[in-house]
Amino acid sequence: MDFPLLIFTDLDGTLLDHHSYSYNGAAKALQRLRQHSIPIILASSKTKAELQRLQTKLGLNEPFIAENGGAVFIPADYSMLATHTLEKLGDYYLRQFGRPYRYIREIFETLRAKYNIKGFGDMTVEEIMAVTGLASEEALLAGQRDFTEPFLFLSEPLLQGLKEDAADKGLKITRGGRFYHLMAARQDKGLAVKETLQLFQAGSPDKIVTVGLGDAENDFLMLKTVDIPVLIPKPDGSYENLELRGLRRPPYPGSKGWGAAIMAILDDFQQAVTQNIKCNDHAAKD
Ligand SMILES: [Mg+2]
Incomplete structure (x- = not known):
């Protein structure tokens, strides 16, 4: 890391455009982050696959x-972190916060008997393709769940009751850009971000500054956890209702907003570093 910066980002509607899943608008910013070796941590409702x-x-x-x-996965060959306290699973070290998908589905099925809900586990790959707009191979990967069940819910007035029934089983419901998600009550993006930051901070002599980018309710805890929160607008230009000190709201949705926000943050950092060098020069001369 040239700058002690760490980027945590949501994908759908944030780094990826809502409809096309394109990240073209962020290409320059991604390249600039790579040039400075600044890690980009994807934090999404998407599966490991x-x-x-x-x-x-x-x-x-x-x-x-x-x-x-649900979990943070660290590539086994990743040298920037001390992973000795973590569990190893295949090619990854793992810290798990979620509960096994088998349990989530069991509870989902009892809720389904009472509410009009349809989860990924009830859908064929073709149906997942239809509701997500993903190609078949990607829809197949989206169906390989470990910790959470995304679902469609057509009777929104009953949401409070559904939430309470889920809470009785130690689970909770959050809303993403397209779906509701059933998951363990104790897991959230904010907690996973905190734990990941701790792992990075343990190996860094400088205080790491964190940036978080998201567009939906399920990103709020992540945005509350980071130093520089960025709220990306929805495709119609409106923002989710969130007030946070220092919250940045780029004017464009999806990858273009992501790119603009990251470019501005990097400019600020570069300026601060330059000023620091000038100050130090002065101090040395005085
Ligand atoms: Mg999103």
């Missing part, structure tokens, strides 16, 4: 936070 594929596409090999904070 989807995030692995996206990392490859984006040219990243970093820790990532899957399924709304």
Whole structure:
């Protein structure tokens, strides 16, 4: 890291455009982050399998936070972190916050008997493609769940009752850009971000500054946890209702807003570093 910066980012509607899943608008900012070796931690409702594929596409090999904070996965060959306290699973070290998908589905099925809900586990790959707009291979990866169940819920007035019934089982419901998600009550993106930061901070002599970017309610705890929160607008230009000190609201939705926000933050940092050098020069001369 040239600057002690760490970027945590949501994907759908944030780094990726809501409809096309394109990240073209962020290409320059991504390149600039890479030039400075600033880690980009994907923190999404997506599965491990989807995030692995996206990392490859984006040219990243970093820790990532899957399924709304269900777990943080750290590549086994990742040298920037001390991983000795973590569990190893295949090619990754893992810190898990979520509960196993088997349990989540069990509870989901009891809730389904009472509410009009339809989860990914009830859908064929074709149906997942239809509700997400993903291609077949990606929809298949989206269906490989470990900790959470995304679902459609058509009777929103009954949401409070559904939330209370989930809470009785130690679970909770949050809303993303497209779906509701059923998951363990104790897991969230904010907690996973905190734990990931601690792992990075343990190996860094400088205080790391964190940036978080998101667009939906399930990003709020992540945005509250970071030093520089960025709220990306929805495709219609409106913002989720969130008030936070220092919250940045770039004017464009999706990847273009992401790119603009990161460019501005990097400019600020570069300016601060330059000023610091000038101050130190003065101090040396005095
Ligand atoms: Mg989103």
